[in-house]
Amino acid sequence: MSKILVIAEHDGAKLNQATARAVTCARQIPDAQVTIAVFAADPAAVAADAATLAGVDAVVTVAHSANETALAAVLAPQIVAVAAHYTHVLAASTAFGKDLLPRVAALLGVPQISDAMAVEGAYKFKRPTYAGNAIVTLEASPDRILVASVRGASFEPAARGGNAPISALSVTVELPTHTRYVSLSAAASSDRPDLASAAKVISGGRALGSKENFALIYSLASKMGAAVGASRAAVDAGYAPNELQVGQTGKIIAPQLYVAVGISGAIQHLTGIKDAKTIVAINKDAEAPIFEVSDFGLVADLFVVLPEIEKALAG
Amino acid sequence: MRKILVGIKRVxxxxxxxxxxxxxxxxALEGVKMSVNPFDEIALEEALRIKERGEASEVVAVSIGTEDAQQQLRTALAMGADRAILVKVSEAVDPLVASRVLVAIAQQENADLVILGKQAIDDDAAQTAPMVAALWGRPQATFASKITLEGSVATVIREVDAGLETIAVDLPAVFSADLRLNEPRYVKLPDIMKAKKKPLDIIEFSALGIAADVGLKTVFVEPPKPxxxxxxxxxxxxxxxxxxxxxLI
Known part of the structure; x- marks a missing residue:
């Protein structure tokens, strides 16, 4: 049997949807027993949330004041202590998971499979390399704990309706004090849908031309109830904050609808949206590579058609 | 004075x-143009700026690669690294192995800061910085978009999913460079000439006593579904x- 430990990502109150996607990956491992581990100052709310995910067999909690904020250096030794009872340790391949899991793997003395996108066997996974242009099948040794981060865009979130038992663990390991949380500044307003999990995403690129013009993207997104994304060029130019970047080095997303506005479609961007169900591209340049992957392409000046789309949606 | 180690990967x-x-x-890599991993250029640029501010005395560029990786180390020297070390391997190593090598060099060099790219654009693994920090028993500040040094503490702004997170870490520490940390300088011709005279030491991987096999094997590689x-x-x-x-709407 494969005993899978999935590390919960959360904000202290709710489980991040990326963890629900990692649970789906865990469930696909043959003969899996899935446990979610919640590390928090007070894990009760997150544990209760995690317990309702379908396919979760157990939720374990580790309460510690040092777990108030998620610091990889603090969490990793605790996870290592818990991992001894498991065959796999999984977490979402988010900024949280990317920061944390390699630290866990190194402490365990095992390699890591990053961005698992398909389960081929208990120790065999597919993952993207070269910005998604080469898909590698990797096989790890079954006699060691397997550590893998899960590419959220490749797995649907686990459904609700579960009722897993919750139990508290006491972990006695020395926690480092060499790393201290100071603050978090969230630039994007929180009343918009979350980019990573939104059903609809409108992204703007360099062609927007300025931060002021980027407001057109926010405006259309509001009308459509969509999250806002941006190409690297738009973020580098300061039109949009860093956490909105979509692509190889930003967020990998899989919304129902992705609308790329004024984005040419560099391979680094395309790798971030390839799993979107429907891609719409709006670009002045008919030769832009974005049209190679779009389901619906509109060759037009964005400054002309965005107001038209808004008007059409209003009517 | 602080010493900074920077990882340079040929990709x-x-x-x-x-x-x-x-x-x-x-x-297929035959005849393909190779470069310094872009995130490593950002890491090196940051190290150089720290040194130019008078907050470090030496910047050492390290690569783990074949003979050919000397080209990328020469680029690093031309950008301004003081010296370079190539740990010579015959084929690509897993990030865990690379991390063990980097820790060995960091200890040997008594490094105060190890600055790496947040990921390499070939394997996209994004593992090495946290692994180095773990094996070295030191703090990590990944996805850095601003690094400020004061005494034995570094304050780092990190690009995380929710926005920008600030953490403080005690030195020595490991940093991984994100896109917005800085914009790397262009190399000028006289610097390329000067770089040829800078020291570039070659260490055989086998001399470090680190196992190359970590039990992860590539079964096959395929193109993505179009x-x-x-x-x-x-x-x-x-x-x-x-x-x-x-x-949909």
């Missing part, structure tokens, strides 16, 4: 569209109509 250039070999053994090409609509009305029919 397929950013602009190259790689092709998977028909036999599934890997990607996404079928859609249609071009003539105007907004047709687009809105199509999306409404699919129930």
């Amino acid at each position: 397929v250039d950013y602009n190259v569209r790689v092709r998977v070999k028909p036999d599934g053994s890997g990607v 996404r079928s090409k859609g249609i071009v609509v003539k105007d907004v009305a047709e687009l809105v109509d199509a999306l409404q029919k699919k129930g």
